[in-house]
Amino acid sequence: MKLYFRKxxxxxxALIILHGIFGSSDNWLAIAKVLSDQYQVYLxxxxxxxxxxxxxxxxxxxxANDLLEFIExxxxxxxxxxxxxxxxxxxxQFALNHPEIASKMVxxxxxxxxxxxxxxxxxxxxxxxxxxxxxxxxxxxEHLKRFEEKEGVRQFLLKNLYRNDQQEFAWxxxxxxxxxNIDVVGHELWVKKAVDTPxxxxxxxxxxxxxxxxxxxxxxxxxxxxxxxxxQAGHWVQADQPEAFVKVLHQIL
Numbered sequence: 001m002k003l004y005f006r007k008x009x010x011x012x013x014a015l016i017i018l019h020g021i022f023g024s025s026d027n028w029l030a031i032a033k034v035l036s037d038q039y040q041v042y043l044x045x046x047x048x049x050x051x052x053x054x055x056x057x058x059x060x061x062x063x064a065n066d067l068l069e070f071i072e073x074x075x076x077x078x079x080x081x082x083x084x085x086x087x088x089x090x091x092x093q094f095a096l097n098h099p100e101i102a103s104k105m106v107x108x109x110x111x112x113x114x115x116x117x118x119x120x121x122x123x124x125x126x127x128x129x130x131x132x133x134x135x136x137x138x139x140x141x142e143h144l145k146r147f148e149e150k151e152g153v154r155q156f157l158l159k160n161l162y163r164n165d166q167q168e169f170a171w172x173x174x175x176x177x178x179x180x181n182i183d184v185v186g187h188e189l190w191v192k193k194a195v196d197t198p199x200x201x202x203x204x205x206x207x208x209x210x211x212x213x214x215x216x217x218x219x220x221x222x223x224x225x226x227x228x229x230x231x232q233a234g235h236w237v238q239a240d241q242p243e244a245f246v247k248v249l250h251q252i253l
Contacts, residue, residue, distance in 0.1 A: 018087030
């Protein structure tokens with residue numbers, strides 16, 4: 001699948017960044033601009049997100065294949081691959097499938113384990129918005145308050161709302177397929193054998209996504225790993241503590 005992407009910076013090693021569920025490439029523009037003096041940053045919209053094509057196929061193997069196709073299409077040699085949440089799982093699956101390609105991997109606040117479905121309320125809220133009769137983004141935000149109390153999360157979700165060529169509201173995410181396959185997003189990764197790709201896991205100190213007991217499993221499949229914790233940050237580490245996150249990234253990269 002030919003994925004939509006934004007490139008920031010024109011010198012240095014290639015750094016590919018993959019967003020999480022409900023996200024898109026522009027979530028990472030601010031981080032990319034900070035890094036662009038030293039890296040060629042490729043911000044990718046994953047399938048069924050942003051401006052990339054939609055497909056009924058939606059799991060970690062096909063998204064890892066998308067990443068392989070992207071790297072080959074752009075002839076990137078030993079890129080650094082970074083992913084947040086769902087994007088982090090894609091990065092891990094890609095490294096497990098193709099351990100020889102990436103020079104190093106950075107996984108933001110996610111482990112390779114199984115996660116139970118926990119976006120049910122958000123999906124219910126998004127699916128219950130009547131796009132045909134929606135008057136404004138503000139109206140959509142008010143509607144979502146019944147399903148998600150945090151303003152920041154609602155605004156993040158509503159970045160997927162836009163007006164199409166007919167000036168009608170539409171979703172940039174493939175809401176139907178994501179809803180149908182939301183359990184897939186939590187699936188444990190497929191592991192054939194351990195790989196020694198340098199792996200850096202960045203954890204938000206206030207997030208529950210990576211637990212102390214997960215470190216043993218991470219070490220089993222990525223023995224060349226390091227876990228870095230950022231204080232006063234939740235699951236969206238890069239948004240909660242952007243300066244600390246960039247500092248850690250520079251140390252890793």
